[in-house]
Amino acid sequence: MNLRFTVDGVPTTVVIAAGESLMDVLRRIGKTSVKNGCDRGDCGSCAVLVDGRAVNACLVFAGQVDGTAVGTAEGLAHDGELHPLQSAAVEGGAVQCGFCTPGMLMLAVDLLSRNPEPDEAEVRSALSGSFCRCTGYVKPIEAILAAAGTLLERRS
Amino acid sequence: MKDKFKVVGINERKIDGRTLVTGSPVFAGDLDLPGMLHVALLTSPVAHARITRLDTSAAEALDGVACVLTHRNTPEMRYTTAGQGHPEPSPYDTRMFDTKVRFIGDRVAAVAADSPAIALRALGLIDAEYEDLGPVLSIDAALAPGAPVIHDEPDALDIWDAEHNIASVVSAIAGDVTAGFDESDVVVETTTETQYAQHAPLEPHVVVSSINPEGRITLVSSTQVPFHVRRIVARLLDVPIHRIRVIKPRLGGGFGVKQEVLIEDVAALMTLRTGRPVRFEFTRSQEFISSRTRHPMRVRVKLGARSDGIVHAIDMEAISNTGAYGAHALTVMSNTGSKTLPLYNKAPHVRFDGKAVYTTMPVAGAYRGYGGTQGCYPLEMAMDEIAERLHIDPVELRSRNHIRAGQTSPIFEELGEGRKGTPQIITSCELDACLQVGAERFDWVRKRAEPRGDGSIRHGVGMSVHMQGSGIPLVDMAAATVAMNDDGSFNLLVGATDLGTGSDTILAQIAAEVLGVPLTRIVVVSSDTDLTPFDTGAYASSTTYVSGWAVQRAAEEVRDRIVAVAATMLETEPEQLVLADSRVSTSDGRSVDLAAIGHRSYYGPDPAQIAATASFVPESSAPPFMAAFTEVAVDVETGRIEVLDFVAAVDCGTAVNPRLAEGQVEGAIANGIGYALTEQMEFTRLGRVKNPDLARYKIPGTMDLPPIRVFLVESYEPTGPMGAKSVAEIGINGPLPAIANAVYHAVGIRLTHPPFTSEKVWRALRAAGVGA
Numbered sequence: 001m002n003l004r005f006t007v008d009g010v011p012t013t014v015v016i017a018a019g020e021s022l023m024d025v026l027r028r029i030g031k032t033s034v035k036n037g038c039d040r041g042d043c044g045s046c047a048v049l050v051d052g053r054a055v056n057a058c059l060v061f062a063g064q065v066d067g068t069a070v071g072t073a074e075g076l077a078h079d080g081e082l083h084p085l086q087s088a089a090v091e092g093g094a095v096q097c098g099f100c101t102p103g104m105l106m107l108a109v110d111l112l113s114r115n116p117e118p119d120e121a122e123v124r125s126a127l128s129g130s131f132c133r134c135t136g137y138v139k140p141i142e143a144i145l146a147a148a149g150t151l152l153e154r155r156s
Numbered sequence: 157m158k159d160k161f162k163v164v165g166i167n168e169r170k171i172d173g174r175t176l177v178t179g180s181p182v183f184a185g186d187l188d189l190p191g192m193l194h195v196a197l198l199t200s201p202v203a204h205a206r207i208t209r210l211d212t213s214a215a216e217a218l219d220g221v222a223c224v225l226t227h228r229n230t231p232e233m234r235y236t237t238a239g240q241g242h243p244e245p246s247p248y249d250t251r252m253f254d255t256k257v258r259f260i261g262d263r264v265a266a267v268a269a270d271s272p273a274i275a276l277r278a279l280g281l282i283d284a285e286y287e288d289l290g291p292v293l294s295i296d297a298a299l300a301p302g303a304p305v306i307h308d309e310p311d312a313l314d315i316w317d318a319e320h321n322i323a324s325v326v327s328a329i330a331g332d333v334t335a336g337f338d339e340s341d342v343v344v345e346t347t348t349e350t351q352y353a354q355h356a357p358l359e360p361h362v363v364v365s366s367i368n369p370e371g372r373i374t375l376v377s378s379t380q381v382p383f384h385v386r387r388i389v390a391r392l393l394d395v396p397i398h399r400i401r402v403i404k405p406r407l408g409g410g411f412g413v414k415q416e417v418l419i420e421d422v423a424a425l426m427t428l429r430t431g432r433p434v435r436f437e438f439t440r441s442q443e444f445i446s447s448r449t450r451h452p453m454r455v456r457v458k459l460g461a462r463s464d465g466i467v468h469a470i471d472m473e474a475i476s477n478t479g480a481y482g483a484h485a486l487t488v489m490s491n492t493g494s495k496t497l498p499l500y501n502k503a504p505h506v507r508f509d510g511k512a513v514y515t516t517m518p519v520a521g522a523y524r525g526y527g528g529t530q531g532c533y534p535l536e537m538a539m540d541e542i543a544e545r546l547h548i549d550p551v552e553l554r555s556r557n558h559i560r561a562g563q564t565s566p567i568f569e570e571l572g573e574g575r576k577g578t579p580q581i582i583t584s585c586e587l588d589a590c591l592q593v594g595a596e597r598f599d600w601v602r603k604r605a606e607p608r609g610d611g612s613i614r615h616g617v618g619m620s621v622h623m624q625g626s627g628i629p630l631v632d633m634a635a636a637t638v639a640m641n642d643d644g645s646f647n648l649l650v651g652a653t654d655l656g657t658g659s660d661t662i663l664a665q666i667a668a669e670v671l672g673v674p675l676t677r678i679v680v681v682s683s684d685t686d687l688t689p690f691d692t693g694a695y696a697s698s699t700t701y702v703s704g705w706a707v708q709r710a711a712e713e714v715r716d717r718i719v720a721v722a723a724t725m726l727e728t729e730p731e732q733l734v735l736a737d738s739r740v741s742t743s744d745g746r747s748v749d750l751a752a753i754g755h756r757s758y759y760g761p762d763p764a765q766i767a768a769t770a771s772f773v774p775e776s777s778a779p780p781f782m783a784a785f786t787e788v789a790v791d792v793e794t795g796r797i798e799v800l801d802f803v804a805a806v807d808c809g810t811a812v813n814p815r816l817a818e819g820q821v822e823g824a825i826a827n828g829i830g831y832a833l834t835e836q837m838e839f840t841r842l843g844r845v846k847n848p849d850l851a852r853y854k855i856p857g858t859m860d861l862p863p864i865r866v867f868l869v870e871s872y873e874p875t876g877p878m879g880a881k882s883v884a885e886i887g888i889n890g891p892l893p894a895i896a897n898a899v900y901h902a903v904g905i906r907l908t909h910p911p912f913t914s915e916k917v918w919r920a921l922r923a924a925g926v927g928a
């Protein structure tokens with residue numbers, strides 16, 4: 001069947017097989033930021049936005065996202081300028097191996113869209129579906145709080 | 157000294173940070189080559205059996221299947237998957253595909269097909285029958301008289317005692333422990349038994365192999381040891397080393413499990429047989445079962461101390477379960493003693509006995525901490541008990557006993573990596589500062605005196621101290637090449653392997669410091685056996701200390717060449733010149749910038765490439781030190797332990813990049829907390845792993861961890877590059893003993909069998925009559 005959706009703002013049509021996951025389709029069309037860490041919804045490395053809400057792409061059938069807007073970490077930067085969440089992650093040492101980072105960024109984008117001024121507990125809660133084995137989450141959480149501040153400043 | 161640094165000691169941004177946050181296709185699994193085959197692996201359904209029938213004809217006949225490998229069409233030689241230096245200290249007890257299987261998850265066959273789905277379908281068409289030889293599922297079962305012999309093959313090499321399932325033994329002795337205990341005023345004894353635990357990097361093992369028309373094979377692999385992969389695969393497949401290229405791209409975490417050569421041999425052989433690119437990626441389930449684990453260990457520690465608390469005798473006996481194969485069996489077990497016992501060097505009487513035992517269970521291997529993690533746990537619990545018996549504060553007891561700069565321990569010489577060690581005098585140790593800073597930040601004195609808690613919740617605080625190492629002395633070698641470009645920038649070529657740790661960044665910082673340029677002027681090329689000079693790889697906390705020195709030396713040679721050229725240009729003597737801020741200057745204010753020197757080196761007069769390659773072999777392994785403090789709350793009604801706070805004060809010498817160094821410790825502590833509280837591979841009665849996924853094997857998430865507060869104390873290691881020591885492993889050792897000691901402080905029970913799940917703690921509380 002044909003899947004029609006937008007990926008990072010670009011209208012896209014892909015032929016998909018029955019039962020194919022959104023993760024597999026996104027990786028097949030070159031969105032390799034969508035990482036496969038477990039293929040069963042446990043790790044969060046494949047998190048993407050579907051109409052602005054974070055989901056684990058490995059748990060979504062590609063057919064389910066027909067007509068939606070899908071966002072990945074590859075669509076966060078604009079004209080070479082990093083999204084404040086990305087800048088804060090680099091500045092704050094929040095990236096070690098970087099394998100979980102794209103998924104974690106999408107969870108953070110989702111959080112900040114709903115709650116622009118989260119406290120640490122809210123950030124922890126929002127990231128609870130994303131495993132990281134490198135950082136102990138200390139610096140990723142700090143980075144998200146810092147990015148939230150930057151975004152608020154920009155708006156005011 | 158450190159004040160003079162301009163790039164080292166600065167929180168520079170990771171040089172691959174932008175690449176990673178934008179999700180660029182830079183991991184091995186992101187490679188998609190035309191005509192690529194996909195591998196599926198058939199593994200053993202029985203723990204210990206001979207393969208009596210293996211019919212792959214239907215699988216081979218399936219449309220889209222290109223290659224099927226079994227014991228019948230693969231090299232028969234024995235080798236070890238442990239990616240270590242040569243000669244390898246692990247026994248040669250493994251075949252690519254054997255006629256015998258030794259654990260549920262062992263290789264039986266591999267299929268390469270046009271798609272993953274076809275490969276999986278082909279696996280289902282393989283007809284295998286097994287003659288059950290009887291599982292061996294514990295240390296005790298392996299050592300029992302009449303136990304099935306797991307390695308009965310005649311061609312294995314360097315197994316200590318195959319007939320009795322003993323892979324390796326090691327012992328070391330200093331003084332006379334029997335006399336030492338007689339002379340002690342207090343003697344305590346603790347036996348702990350640690351569990352099967354898995355590294356769980358977010359990226360499972362993955363390799364993409366391909367071959368060019370000249371017959372050269374390229375392996376793009378998620379490996380910690382590109383050069384060892386090249387050597388081991390070349391030997392196995394009987395291909396000259398120079399026909400193999402191994403590239404480690406960005407890597408999604410290793411923690412030791414990617415020091416093993418587990419997939420590259422299969423992919424390379426399939427590429428050789430088919431001429432096509434091959435991708436082999438472990439599933440998460442295979443990552444748990446068929447890769448490697450931490451060695452489960454039973455460790456008994458007997459500790460004698462004088463009435464003033466000075467430790468007088470230590471006896472440590474470790475028996476490790478190495479699983480079906482002896483990867484890292486000898487060396488992990490050696491480090492159980494060698495990375496713990498020197499800490500208490502006042503004791504003249506020390507003995508270590510270690511034994512690694514085969515079972516028909518998943519294979520253990522290298523895991524961050526490398527035996528030190530298993531050894532420091534009973535040792536630090538025994539120290540806690542000594543403190544209690546002698547009414548000495550645990551911090552004070554450590555302070556009275558720990559090794560100091562200028563001192564040595566006989567264990568350094570007696571116990572190395574599976575052989576005699578190297579005598580070593582400690583050249584920096586700021587453990588006193590770690591104890592002081594850690595205790596202050598944690599508020600130890602107050603919390604220890606007045607533990608909080610009410611109702612069923614009991615609070616307690618505990619601490620422990622640790623050492624690790626910085627590489628393997630007289631074994632590791634790292635090399636680096638620095639070459640100047642015509643704009644005055646530099647290419648830095650290192651065999652060192654960045655696992656996500658940031659080693660590319662910190663090595664570039666060292667080069668930039670020597671060459672007097674900002675970090676942005678260093679272009680790093682790493683971990684490519686065609687392009688970069690040799691490095692043993694990323695293990696044993698070697699990179700900062702060993703590879704760092706290679707970089708510093710290469711950069712110093714290049715600096716001297718630059719100054720010599722500048723001397724010609726400025727018509728003066730090199731001794732009159734200083735290289736700083738991207739210029740070479742005389743004291744009277746004349747100068748030439750690096751771009752001019754670089755341009756001249758390419759286009760003349762007298763053009764010549766300014767470059768140097770330098771190597772480094774460490775003569776010692778300067779230990780980093782750490783003091784760990786934690787507060788726990790134990791619910792005596794449910795047995796639930798909550799870690800409320802974790803403080804680690806660390807001496808890693810100069811922190812080349814403090815933020816990245818902190819990150820190493822924070823991540824290691826998180827991993828250690830999981831090891832202490834929740835992480836455990838569980839087995840059925842027949843030896844099948846029950847929880848090979850991240851839902852049932854519980855690694856810590858954001859909601860499971862306390863604040864982890866890391867403090868790097870001021871320190872300078874005279875034998876380290878820019879005063880640095882390595883810091884990757886030590887953090888993981890802290891949580892298990894510190895939490896166990898805190899639980900004792902809270903409820904008076906000594907937990908000896910991690911992970912400390914609610915059920916286990918509840919049972920221990922009931923047995924002790926606490927809170928009932």
